[in-house]
Amino acid sequence: MQTITGTPADPAALTPAAARAAFRAGLSTPTSGWCAGATQANLIAVPREYAYDVLLFTQRNAQACPVIDVTDPGDPRTSLAEGADLRTDIPAYRVYENGELVTETTDASEYWRGDLVAFLLGCSFTFEKGLLDAGVPVRHLTAGANVPMYRTNRPCRPAGRIEGPLVVSMRAIPAAQVAAAVQVTSRFPTMHGAPVHVGDPVGLGIADLMRPDYGDKPIIEDGDVPVFWACGVTPQAAAVAAKLPFAISHAPGQMFITDVADASWSL
Amino acid sequence: MQTITGTPADPAALTPAAARAAFRAGLSTPTSGWCAGATQANLIAVPREYAYDVLLFTQRNAQACPVIDVTDPGDPRTSLAEGADLRTDIPAYRVYENGELVTETTDASEYWRGDLVAFLLGCSFTFEKGLLDAGVPVRHLTAGANVPMYRTNRPCRPAGRIEGPLVVSMRAIPAAQVAAAVQVTSRFPTMHGAPVHVGDPVGLGIADLMRPDYGDKPIIEDGDVPVFWACGVTPQAAAVAAKLPFAISHAPGQMFITDVADASWSL
Incomplete structure (x- = not known):
């Protein structure tokens, strides 16, 4: 080769x-x-x-x-x-x-x-391809940026010596396509599945959406709703x-x- | 109490x-x-x-x-x-x-x-309730019998000292309702999910459907298709x-x- x-x-x-x-x-x-x-x-x-x-x-x-x-x-x-x-x-x-x-x-x-x-x-990456295929915009991908990720106020269930907060990724989704985003990602139950939270970031203890803990600053357009998924950074951070x-x-x-x-x- | x-x-x-x-x-x-x-x-x-x-x-x-x-x-x-x-x-x-x-x-x-x-x-039991709710007959339940279960010729992936064959449960489903049975159980991805095999039991190395390795003899009606799901007896048997x-x-x-x-x- x-x-x-x-x-x-x-x-x-x-x-x-x-x-x-x-x-x-x-x-x-x-x-x-x-x-x-x-x-x-x-x-x-x-x-x-x-x-x-x-x-x-x-x-x-x-x-x-x-x-x-x-x-x-x-x-x-x-x-x-x-x-x-x-x-x-x-x-x-x-x-x-x-x-x-x-x-x-x-x-x-x-x-x-x-x-x-x-x-x-x-x-x-796996469910983001599904979102794009369904016509749901994935704004950080289009911009060539990394997805924004946040530590939340939700503790994970500890295991032995490992514990830490749930980390989430956020994608800003047009209000009319939030349902499609839920449907598409629900079809990937073993790849984070459906969102854990739709809407106000304060409910997850996120004070400032524009200052993620990991990744790049989000790109949010008028009429977008912030949608949050459980993130694979969680176990590594813990x-x-x-x-x-x-x-x-x-x-x-x-x-x-x-x-x-x-x-x-x-x- | x-x-x-x-x-x-x-x-x-x-x-x-x-x-x-x-x-x-x-x-x-x-x-x-x-x-x-x-x-x-x-x-x-x-x-x-x-x-x-x-x-x-x-x-x-x-x-x-x-x-x-x-x-x-x-x-x-x-x-x-x-x-x-x-x-x-x-x-x-x-x-x-x-x-x-x-x-x-x-x-x-x-x-x-x-x-x-x-x-x-x-x-x-969890997805069987889903089947009944969708109008798919669950013949052993109706008869008050245990589901028939079989050791297959498919080895599980071993882990350390634990290994064994995949064990499956079988439900005889009317041909016109096999699709519904797949759809309903697919909605329980963390409860065995969709069937692993639909049809001829020989493909799983099951020689005689009427002689299960665990549970009761199956009840099969005319026009039924044998449908097989991964079974929770697998880890205990292993x-x-x-x-x-x-x-x-x-x-x-x-x-x-x-x-x-x-x-x-x-x-």
Whole structure:
């Protein structure tokens, strides 16, 4: 296979395997729009000693934490991508010690440990494609920006040493299309599903919509309603807050691209 | 609260709390039809040492294993039922050692251990109510029989020391109502969801439909099609097959009755 060393002309047309090979060869880039129709995933890898707490946290807060695979300890393979190596096939990684970011790297091989359990979690890219297909505008995508995300006043249900608030993403939806946005995302029950809140952000303890905790400032047009979905940042934020002695995650926006079709998660 | 010592005249009208109190007082009875509209759950409690394998097995085989709560080690309470005690509030329990049934009891208090983690799993009672409401016949219910269940030739994805085949339940559905059965159960994605197989049982390695591995012989009428759903017996069968040194489950058909509405699982 030819090695891609720069960003390809048409990343949407690449196969997931070709994209992973490019990342393995050292390419680092945000993956939004890459490999159209393929499910992208968040990574959080923790020592086996903490894996039960993390897995239980995802079960107890399932809407925010759509686990799509969990590896065996030390095994860098996943059932979601033929021939993939989780240590190298993500564009960029972050390595944490005691909840502190210690390095960012394009190759996690030297940091990977024999006791690491990797959790792959789905991301909202999957349902955003469904929204676009249904004619619902996704304003941050059109603008080439990141989705705005907020810590809420709703505590997650703790699990062992892991706890933290629910994090939500927000999309400003025209009032006449809020129902369609609910219908479309309801068809992805294992990819965050329907919104957790529609309307006034104060109900979630969000004081200023224009100052998100993660991502970019929102783009809101006249007649839009703020609509909030449970966000996959929730478990990673909680894992970092728990100051686990060691963890590896993907770098924000630089996701693992699986072989699984986005459409396979839809009812 | 008045203690119920025999089967009440109208168990469907009881509140879940009243039913649990009756079971706590010693009543042992199948719970099908009790507390109409309340979610009933399977129990499997295992030592903390095995909880990660069981939880991972449920994640890897989620359609068969709809986990609705996991307790903290030794804690007999659940978030699904106010004031309930999992050691006493199920009509009957089975206690296993090394995969062998050692006793059946109406009160598990003396067997409960400080390291036990209890898994509560949803059951098909929830979507069967949806089928009946939609006018789809559920033949075993009408006949007062148990649903027929079968071990298939499809292996589950193993998790640590836990492995086993997918177990399915079968309902014979009139050909004109198979689509409705798919639609209704699709609306319960966290309660087994849509069927895994429609039609010829040979495709699942089932040699003789009239000889189920669990439950009662099926009732099939002219023009019916056999429709198969992933079954909640799967994780319990795998846990027993793994010969865990210790486990407690409910007795078949004698379920834990939660405070959660069946309708809350429906899209």
